[in-house]
Each structure stands twice: as C-alpha cells, then as structure tokens.
Amino acid sequence: MVSVAIIGSGPAGCYTAQFLSKAVPAAEITIFDRLPVPYGLVRYGVAPDHQGTKAVTRQFDRLFERGGVRFAGNIDIGADVSTDTIESCFDVVVVSTGLDEDRLLGIPGDDHHRVIGAGRIVRLVNGYPDADDGIELGSHIVLIGNGNVAIDVMRMLLKPFEEFEGSDVDEDVLRRLRGHGVRNLDVVGRSPMGAAKFDPVVLRELRGLPGVRFAVDGDFPTEDSRLGDVIRELVDAGDAAALTTVTLRFGWRPESITDNGDSCTAEFVSVQGDQLTLEADAIVTAIGFQHSPGRLYPGDDPGPEAVTTAPGVYRTGWYRRGPRGTIPENRLDAREVADAIAADLQAGRLPTGRPGWEGLPDHVHDQAVNFDGWRAIDRHEVEQAAEGRHRRKVTARAEMLRLALNQVARGDDKEDKK
Secondary structure, three states: EEEEEEEEHHHHHHHHHHHHHHHHEEEEEEEEEOOOOOHHHHHHHOOOOOOHHHHHHHHHHHHHHHHEEEEEEEEOOOOOOOHHHHHHHHOOEEHHHHHEEEOOOOOOOOOOEEEEHHHHHHHHOOOOOOOOOOOOOOOEEEEEEEOOHHHHHHHHHHHHHHHHHEEEEHHHHHHHHOOOOOOOOOOOOEOOOOHOOOOOHHHHHOOOOOEEEEEEEOOOOOOOOOOOOOHHHHHOOOOOOEEEEEEEEEOEEEEHHHHHHHEEEEEEOOOOOOEEEEOOEEEOOOOOOOOOOOOOOOOOOOOOOEEEEEEEEEOOOOOHOOOOOOOOHHHHHHHHHHHHHHHHHOEEEEEOOOHHHHHOOHHHHHHOOOOHHOOOOOHHHHHOOOOOOOOOOOOOOOHHHHHHHHHHHOOOOOOOOO
C-alpha cells in the first residue's frame, strides 16, 4: 500500500487523486481541506452563474463515493496538524492549496480600504464562510484588469437579478454590493485592445444587458481580431437609454491611488506618457492572485514550477504554476504530477509503508469532516434554495460543522473510507 496526502480539495487536488487512483491502484489517498466542504476554486472561485463549469464536481463526487479516496475537511495543515506529522504518516504529500489572496497593484495607495480585490468579491457572492465583511462598492467604480475575472465582476454588478436563474449566488450579498446601482464603471487595463486577456466568448455574455451602454477608450486593432469584433458588438448593442455606462479603457498603467475621504482617485499613465485621472467610490482590482503570508508549505519556494522540491513532496495547480490556467489546464497539470509520482514509486525512489490516515493523532480523526458530513451540508443547501436558485450556501462555518457532525451523530458515517 502507498499512502498519499493531498493538501487542498480544489480541482488540482481532485484531478491528481483521480489520476493517481488509476496509475497506482494500491494507493490509499486522503484529501485534506481547511474548510469543512470540498472543491475549493470550483465552489468559491468560479462565478455563481457559471453552473456548467461548476458541474465538474459531479465527477469529483464519484471519486469519494467509490472508496479508496477519503475526504478530510476542517483540517488546516500546519495549524491543526503539523506538516512534519503529515510527512511522517504519508509516503507521498501533494500540495494543491492554490493561491488565496488578491495580488496587489504595487503602487502607492494600493492598500487603501476602498481598493478591493476581485477574488474577495467573487468569494462573497459565492457564499464563502464567514467572509461577509460589509463592503459596498457605490455607483462609480474603477475596475483594473483585462482578464476573465474582471468580466465575472462586470456580470455580477450589471446583470439583472432575474438572469441569475439556476445559479447559487448569495443574492443578499450581491444586492448590498450593488447598492442603488452602478452608474459608471471604468474597466482599465495595461494592454492594448488586441493583447487584452478577455475571453471573447465570456465577454460576449455582456452583450445587450438592459440599461447598460459600452464605450471604448483606446484603438481597435488594425488586423483581424475576434476580441475587437466582440467589443464592437458590445458598443453597437448598448442600450440607448442606459443609466449605466461601462467604459473599456486600454493601454493605461496605474500609478497611484489617493484617499479623498468619501471617494478615491486613481492616476494612470499611458505608454505615450499621457495622464488619466479617475475618481471612484471604489476601485476593484482583478490582476491575479498570490500566496498569502504564512500559507506556503514549509521550505517551499513559490518561484520555480518544478513538480517536486523535496523527496516525497509534490505540488500541482496554481500552487505550482502561479495564477494562470483554467480548470482543464489544472487537469493536465494534475496528470503530469500523478505520472511523476507513479514513476518515482515504480523506480523505487520513494520509501513506502507509512501508516497514512490511521497514523494521524486522534484529534485529527475527531475533528475531520468526512464526505458523508459534506453530503449533509450539500443536501441542506439544495433544500434551502430559493425558487430559481440552485442552492443556498451555508455561509457560517459553525453551521457547516453542526450539519456535518449531526450526520455523524445519527450514525450515518458508516464508511470510514469516505
């Protein structure tokens, strides 16, 4: 038997377990998560109105249901149990914790309380536990970033509530974020239009939003450009009687942010040296993610993309590659890591025989939420969904634990492997 600990139950971790189960059938795999619920990025990072993308969790469910892979939620590796203990109990450790903090702009004023990371907003509308911190964005917003996370924020702020049918959006949070409505939204990026990272297919979802008109600050590409074509469609389809104006601004680099009391001012400069000043109620940054302080695996280096940096310790997903790539790209990465582990085992480069889950301290066993506990939370969320919604997420960790542990107390936790 080979014992494997995977730290992080997002798509990278689950895909790694999926491939390892096939490549090393004798492996006993435990997937840990610091939250009581699995699926990380899929549950809390994918926009709540993109349920097609979130549906990948169904195949991850089967991973736990068929046995051989255990879910151990509510266990924060490094806090509830040391990494030394994990390494002493498991033959293989895979770190797939992702990146959980919005990247800073790196300019004066970027730590202002009116500067809000897009990841924070997406987690809020996705019902991340105990994360509702009361932020309001106001009617004049500057959104910095030209990637798909910026598009997600635009949709969350502009799409009519009735068009969230079938989603799992936290509607109370979203209503508060939007306040009395967005009137001006400036979307600013460094790149020229032709080099912007917007996915044209995702951007096209904004076409024809009622009450919204689009304008452009920047040159359209001279060569054929799918993105340029979509942006022209947005401009042409704008509502002539719009109360909300979205201005897509290309080729501007942020330089500073100034506090004005009830508002803030963002200064930008172009490649040609031109200056742009925008005043806003809030500035939302969508420029990627980074490791939060203290979340790195001990002794690890976030720079190199190596599969392994120590014998028996591997890494995958955004933790390994940085904040780029979609869920399918995480799948490819997970396959590469699983193949590397299988090759190392076959070549005898890794000692085996450690006890795995059974060797962990009793308090870890007692504290862990297993897959049946997650199922209890899952059922409750689906049952509590309002009409037209997919689920109503439990947003308090204490309530999650109550639901999960009641499941155990009723004696439903009959298959310890889960």
